[in-house]
Amino acid sequence: MRKIYVIGIGSGDPDQLTLQAAKAIGRTDVFFLLDKGEAKESMIELRRRMLKAYGRPSRRIAEGRDPDRDRAPADYEATIADWRRRRSEVTEALIGEHLLDGETGAFLVWGDPSLYDSTIAILDEILARGQTTFEYEVIPGISSVSTLAARHRIGLNRVGRPFQVTTGRRLAEGWPDGADDVIVMLDAHQTFGTVDAENVEIFWGAYLGTEDELLVAGPLDEVADEIRRVRAEARERHGWIMDTYLLRRRA
Structure with missing residues (x-):
């Protein structure tokens, strides 16, 4: 066999x-x-x-x-x-x-x-x-989600609260019900820009686990433009990009 x-x-x-x-x-x-x-x-x-x-x-x-x-x-x-x-x-x-x-x-x-x-x-x-x-x-392998959390030194969940893993395509349909912590993968269109940024933090990473790794974190309304700039420059430089991010509603 x-x-x-x-x-x-x-x-x-x-x-x-x-x-x-x-x-x-x-x-x-x-x-x-x-x-x-x-x-x-x-x-x-x-x-x-x-x-x-x-x-x-x-x-x-x-x-x-x-x-x-x-x-x-x-x-x-x-x-x-x-x-x-x-x-x-x-x-x-x-x-x-x-x-x-x-x-x-x-x-x-x-x-x-x-x-x-x-x-x-x-x-x-x-x-x-x-x-x-x-x-x-x-x-099994170590996912970009695990690497993202490790690089930003955060937990994916908060005490007694769930988190959801989704895609940029699904996020574009609206914030998932029942979750205040949303991990987004496969987002070619920077869908975080469609989210109501008030009281939301983002933990973003690209080329995770490589020598070209990029990290940005902070209040979404303050760092969204920086992520767009960094992402565009990196894509131009490498010809491709793979990124993952966590959106977290502040309590």
Whole structure:
């Protein structure tokens, strides 16, 4: 039986790699990489460093092209379902071509595979089709959410109060009910600017866990413009940006 690891590798700092993840990398024969066609050479280099440090000398890399998708669709759920189907077809072809019987393959997932990542769902979709068989194991990782809280030296929750993790797209629909602490991911449109800033603090971070890490914190009405400026300059400099932030209503 072929085996696949889905390995959480943290938010960027090689030191965030867990011992369990490092051991799994050391047992892997083939690493599967989907090229997004974006200017993310620094992220690719981080993966190379991890493979060099913990991988077998005989390791192989199988690369495929990640399908494009509409970033502002009219029907979001249908668009994502179609993209995952096409992505699963690319992934299944890579597995079929490069992973031999008795070998172990792996997908290196930024952060934690359980948090806004599609790898688990795609592998389940492949198995459900019944044409390609394998077993898989998920190795948890340190997410950008955990790194954000650590860098700002804050807790994500307050005593007796819940917090919610959401996306920029959902935040644009309104502040979530029942939560005064909201963690926002996948926000390409700086949706914090649509929030009523009165009595709200923001803890923002970009390129978390990397040498390019950026942090800004303070009352939202005072630092929102600074975040926009810093974010725009960083995106221009690197060609891409990944950021996460916590919005906190003051008591």
